Amino acid sequence: MSANFDLQKMNEWEGLRGFSNLLSKENRAWWGTRRWWVNALLWTVLLCGLTAIMLFMPNEEVYEATEAEINQAGGLIGYTLRVGLNVFFQFGVPILAIGTVIQAQDLIIGEKQSGVAEWLLSKPVARRAYVMAKVAANALSVMVLLVGLPSALVYGILSLRIGAPFPLVPFLSAVGIMTAHTLFYLILTLMLGTIFNNRGPILGFALGSVLGGGLLGNFIKPLFFVTPWMLPEVAWLTATGQALSAEMGIASLVATVLWCVIFIFVALTKFEKMEF
Amino acid sequence: MNQPDIFVIETDGLSKSFGDVQALKKVNLRVPRHSIFGFLGPNGAGKTTFMKVLLGLTRPTKGGGNIFGHDIVNESVAIRERIGYLPQQPRFIEYMTARENLRFAARFFFSGPADKIEDRCEEMLNLIGLEDKADRPVKGFSGGEKQRLGIALAQVNYPDLLILDEPASALDPLGRQAVLEVMERLRKHTTIFYSTHILDDVQRVSDSVAILNKGELVTCGPIEQILNGKDGLVYTMALKGDPDGLGERLAELPWVAHTTMTHRNETSVWQVSVSDETAAERDLLRYVLADPAVTVAEFNRKKYELEEVFMETVKGDVNVR
Numbered sequence: 329m330s331a332n333f334d335l336q337k338m339n340e341w342e343g344l345r346g347f348s349n350l351l352s353k354e355n356r357a358w359w360g361t362r363r364w365w366v367n368a369l370l371w372t373v374l375l376c377g378l379t380a381i382m383l384f385m386p387n388e389e390v391y392e393a394t395e396a397e398i399n400q401a402g403g404l405i406g407y408t409l410r411v412g413l414n415v416f417f418q419f420g421v422p423i424l425a426i427g428t429v430i431q432a433q434d435l436i437i438g439e440k441q442s443g444v445a446e447w448l449l450s451k452p453v454a455r456r457a458y459v460m461a462k463v464a465a466n467a468l469s470v471m472v473l474l475v476g477l478p479s480a481l482v483y484g485i486l487s488l489r490i491g492a493p494f495p496l497v498p499f500l501s502a503v504g505i506m507t508a509h510t511l512f513y514l515i516l517t518l519m520l521g522t523i524f525n526n527r528g529p530i531l532g533f534a535l536g537s538v539l540g541g542g543l544l545g546n547f548i549k550p551l552f553f554v555t556p557w558m559l560p561e562v563a564w565l566t567a568t569g570q571a572l573s574a575e576m577g578i579a580s581l582v583a584t585v586l587w588c589v590i591f592i593f594v595a596l597t598k599f600e601k602m603e604f
Numbered sequence: 605m606n607q608p609d610i611f612v613i614e615t616d617g618l619s620k621s622f623g624d625v626q627a628l629k630k631v632n633l634r635v636p637r638h639s640i641f642g643f644l645g646p647n648g649a650g651k652t653t654f655m656k657v658l659l660g661l662t663r664p665t666k667g668g669g670n671i672f673g674h675d676i677v678n679e680s681v682a683i684r685e686r687i688g689y690l691p692q693q694p695r696f697i698e699y700m701t702a703r704e705n706l707r708f709a710a711r712f713f714f715s716g717p718a719d720k721i722e723d724r725c726e727e728m729l730n731l732i733g734l735e736d737k738a739d740r741p742v743k744g745f746s747g748g749e750k751q752r753l754g755i756a757l758a759q760v761n762y763p764d765l766l767i768l769d770e771p772a773s774a775l776d777p778l779g780r781q782a783v784l785e786v787m788e789r790l791r792k793h794t795t796i797f798y799s800t801h802i803l804d805d806v807q808r809v810s811d812s813v814a815i816l817n818k819g820e821l822v823t824c825g826p827i828e829q830i831l832n833g834k835d836g837l838v839y840t841m842a843l844k845g846d847p848d849g850l851g852e853r854l855a856e857l858p859w860v861a862h863t864t865m866t867h868r869n870e871t872s873v874w875q876v877s878v879s880d881e882t883a884a885e886r887d888l889l890r891y892v893l894a895d896p897a898v899t900v901a902e903f904n905r906k907k908y909e910l911e912e913v914f915m916e917t918v919k920g921d922v923n924v925r
Contacts, residue, residue, distance in 0.1 A: 332762050335714040335721065345681050349711040353697065361699055443695040450659050450689040451712040452681050604661040 338452070346453030347461055354465030358473075367473045371427070375420045375478040376485065383412040383489045405490060412489070413502075413567045416482050421506050421560035422538050424474050425513040429534040432514050435462055436521030436599075437530070446604040456596050462518055463592060470514055471507055479503045495569070502567035505581060509559040512584050512591075513538065519591040522598040552576070556584040612637050612765050612795045613658065615676075617667030620653055620819075627653045629819040630667060635797055635812070640787055642806035642827075643799040645816035646918055651799040652692060654816065655767050659689055671765065685713070688763035688794075692770045694754025698743040702734055702753050705742060706760055713761040728756040731786065747774040755783065759790070766790065768798035772805060784809050807831075807910040815917050822917050831908050836861070837881050839888055841874040842902035850874075850895060857891070859883040871901060 340347065358364050393407055401407035436459075439445040448458065479499075486494040513534060520530040541557035552558045562576045607614070613635035620628040627650045635641045645651050656662045658671060660680030669676045671683045696705045706725040714721055729735045732752040737745070742753060751774045758766055771787075772780040780802070787796055787809055800806060806813060807827065814824040823830060843850075847865070851874075854863050859880035866873050878884040889903050 332714075335724065336716050338711070338713055338715050342681055346712055349708065352711075353708060357699070443691060443693060444697065446656075446661055447689075447691055447695040449661060450684060450687070450691070451709065452685040453712060454681060603663065604656060 343454055344457045344460065346448075346451065347457035350448070350453065350457055350461035351465050354461050355469070358465065358469040364469070364473060367431075367469075368477055371424070371474050371478050372481060374423070375416060376481045378419070379412050379416045379482050380485050382415045383408060383485060409486065409489065409494075410568050412486065414564050416478075417502055417506065417564040417567060418560045420478070421509050421563055424506070424510050425538045426535060427474060428470055428510050428513045429517050429531065429538065432466060432517040433521070433527050433530045433534070435466065436518060437525060437527065440521075440525065440602075440604075449604065455600050455602075459518070459522070459592075459595050459599050463515060463595075466514055466518070467511055470510055475503065475507050475510055479506070498567050498569050502563040505559050505563040505566060508581060508584050508588075509556050509563070512556045512588055515588045515591045515595075519595040519598070522595045522602065553579040554583045556580060556587070559584065610637060611635060613669065613671050613797060615658075615667065615669030618654070618657065618664050618669050619666040620650070620657055620662065621665045627819050628657070628664075631816070631819075631821045633669075633814055633821060633824060635795060638791060638795055639812050640791055640796045640810045641798070642810035642813045643797060643816065644801075644803070644806065644813060644914055645799070649816045650819040651816055652769055655689075655769055655797075655799065658767065659684065659687065686761075686764040688758035688761060688766045690754045690758040690766075690768045690771055692773070694750050694757070696742045696750070696753065696757070699741060701739045701741055702729065702745075703738040705753065706756060709757045710760045724760060728760055731759070732756045733782070748776060748779050751775055752779065752782075755786065762793065764794055766794055766796045766798070768796065770800055771798055772800060772802055780805065803910045803914055813910070815914060817918050823913070827910075830913055831910065837878050837884065838906040839876045839878065839884060840902070840904050840906050841876065841892060841900060842868070842871045843874060843892070843898045844871055844901055845898040847872050847874075847895070847898050850892070850898070854891070857887075875906065 338345075398404055398407045401410050436445070439448070445458070449455065483494060483496075483499055486499070516537070517530060517534050520533055524530055537555075537557075541551075541555060545551045545555065545557045558576050558580050562572060562580065565572055565576065611634040613633065615631050615633045618628055618631040618633075619626065631650075631654065633654075643651055643654070653662065657664050658669070658676055660676060660683070663677060672686060674683045676683065697708060700708060703725055706728055707721060710721050710724055714724075726735075729738050732755060734749060734752060734756070737749065742750065745753065751771070755768070755771060758768065772783045775783060784805055787798075790796060810827050812825065813827050813830050815822050851863050851865060854860050854876060859878050861877040861879050863877070864875045876884075876888065878888070889900065892898065892900055892903075
C-alpha cells in the first residue's frame with residue numbers, strides 16, 4: 329500500500345464539496361447512456377412531427393376556418409402557422425412538463441431508496457452539492473434535448489414553410505417561456521423528491537399541477553398570475569405575435585422563475601435535514 | 605474527552621431517538637488508533653444507527669462525539685475526507701463498471717493526476733481479485749463480488765478509519781478469509797471499526813470489542829479482558845475423591861474470591877475465582893494436591909469464548925459463570 333502523496337487532493341469549496349464529481353455522474357447518466365438519444369428521438373419525432381403535419385398538411389380545421397379568422401392571421405399561411413405553433417406550444421409545453429416529471433420523479437427518491445444517496449453522502453460530499461448537481465445536470469439536459477433540439481428543428485420547419493426565416497425574437501421568447509415552464513416542473517419534482525419517500529405524492533402533485541392547474545385557474549383567476557399554468561398559451565401568443573391579456577403578462581413568468589428559486593431553497597433545506 | 609492522538613472515535617453520551625424509539629442510549633465509546641474494533645450486538649441493537657451517526661448520515665438527538673478530533677455534527681465533511689465506509693448492503697452506480705465506480709469514488713478525494721488515479725483503481729481491483737471483471741457493469745455482479753467491490757471502494761482513499769458494516773456477511777468462507785486477511789494487513793495503516801455477527805472472526809482479528817444491546821453499550825474493552833469474563837480470573841478443576849471441607853479451606857485463602865462446585869459423574873468440578881493471578885498460579889494447584897483425599901484430573905484457567913460472553917451479555921444470563 330503506497331501513500332496518498334502522489335495524488336493531488338481535491339480542492340473544492342467545502343460548501344459545494346463533491347459538486348463537480350456528482351455533476352459529471354449526473355451528466356453521464358444522460359449522455360453516457362442511451363437516455364440522450366431516446367429523448368432526442370422521442371421529443372423530436374413527437375413535437376416536430378405533429379407541428380410539421382399541421383404546417384404542411386392543413387387539415388379540415390384550416391379549411392373550416394372563417395374568412396375573418398384567416399384574414400386576422402394575415403392569410404392562409406399565417407393561419408396555418410398559428411395552428412402549427414399552437415400544436416408546438418400549447419400541446420408541446422404541457423407534454424414536455426409531463427415527460428420531465430416522469431423522468432425526474434425517481435432522481436432523488438430512487439437513490440434514497442436504493443441506498444446510493446447514503447453511499448454518496450458517506451464520501452466528502454456537501455449535501456447541497458448533491459441537490460445542485462441534480463438540478464444543474466438535469467436542467468442542462470432537459471434544455472438541450474427536450475426543449476432546444478425540437479425548437480431548433482421546428483424553427484427550421486417554420487422557415488421552410490414560409491420560404492424565409494421565421495421572425496426570431498418572438499420565437500425565441502416563446503421558447504424561453506417553454507424553458508421556464510419545463511424547468512419549473514423539473515425543479516418542483518426534484519424538490520418533492522426531497523420531501524416524500526415514495527413516487528405517488530410526487531407524481532400526484534406535479535402531474536396534478538400540469539393537468540389540473542388550468543382548470544383550477546379558471547375558477548380562481550388570480551392563480552394565473554402566480555403560477556405557470558397559463559405559460560403554454562402565453563408562449564403560443566408570444567410566438568405568433570398576438571396580444572397578451574393581463575393575467576398572461578409578465579407576472580406569471582416572473583412568478584414561475586421565483587417559484588423555481590423557492591423550490592431549490594426548499595429542496596436544499598429539506599435535504600440538509602434528511603436522515604439516512 | 606477529545607484525545608485524537610490516542611482515540612480515533614470518541615463519543616460522549618451519544619443518544620438517538622426515532623419518535624418514541626430510543627435507538628441509542630448515552631453511548632460512551634472510545635476506539636483506539638490502529639485497532640481492529642469489533643462492534644457487536646443482536647439485530648436492531650443500534651449498530652448501524654451508531655455508524656450512520658458517526659458518518660453524519662443521521663444526527664444525534666443528545667450527546668455528541670468526535671472523530672480525529674473533529675465534531676461529528678459540524679465537521680462531517682472533514683471527517684469523511686479521512687474515512688472509508690462499507691454499508692451493510694453495498695451500493696454502486698449500477699450502469700458503471702467496477703473500474704468506473706472506483707474512479708468515481710476516487711474523484712471525491714483526488715483531482716489527479718489521472719494516471720495515478722488509474723493506478724490506484726488498478727491496485728484496488730488487484731486487492732479484491734476483481735481484475736478480470738473490472739470492465740463489466742456492476743449490475744451483473746454476484747453478492748460476494750459486490751461485497752468485495754464495496755471493500756475496495758471503501759479503501760480507495762487509503763482512509764485513516766475504515767467503518768465496515770457487516771463486511772463479511774455476504775461472503776463464502778474463502779471470501780470471508782480474504783476479508784479478514786485484508787483487515788489484518790491494513791491494521792498498521794488504519795483503524796478498523798466494524799460490525800459483524802460472525803463472532804469467530806471477531807475473536808480472531810479484533811483487539812477491542814464493544815457489545816451494544818437495545819441501544820446501550822453493555823461491554824467494551826480489549827478482547828483479552830472481555831474473554832476473561834466479568835468475574836475476573838477463574839480457575840476450573842476436576843477432582844476425583846472426597847473433597848470434604850475443601851471449599852471452606854479454599855475460601856480462607858486471601859486471594860480466593862469465591863468457589864462453586866458441581867458434580868459430574870464421579871468427579872467434582874470446581875470453579876475458583878481469584879483476585880491475585882500470581883498467587884493463584886503459584887499456589888492453587890499445589891494447595892489442592894496437598895490434600896491426599898483428592899486426585900486432580902483437570903486444572904485450567906477458564907477462558908471464555910466470545911460467543912459465551914456475547915450470549916450472556918445480550919441475554920443477561922448471569923448464571924453462566
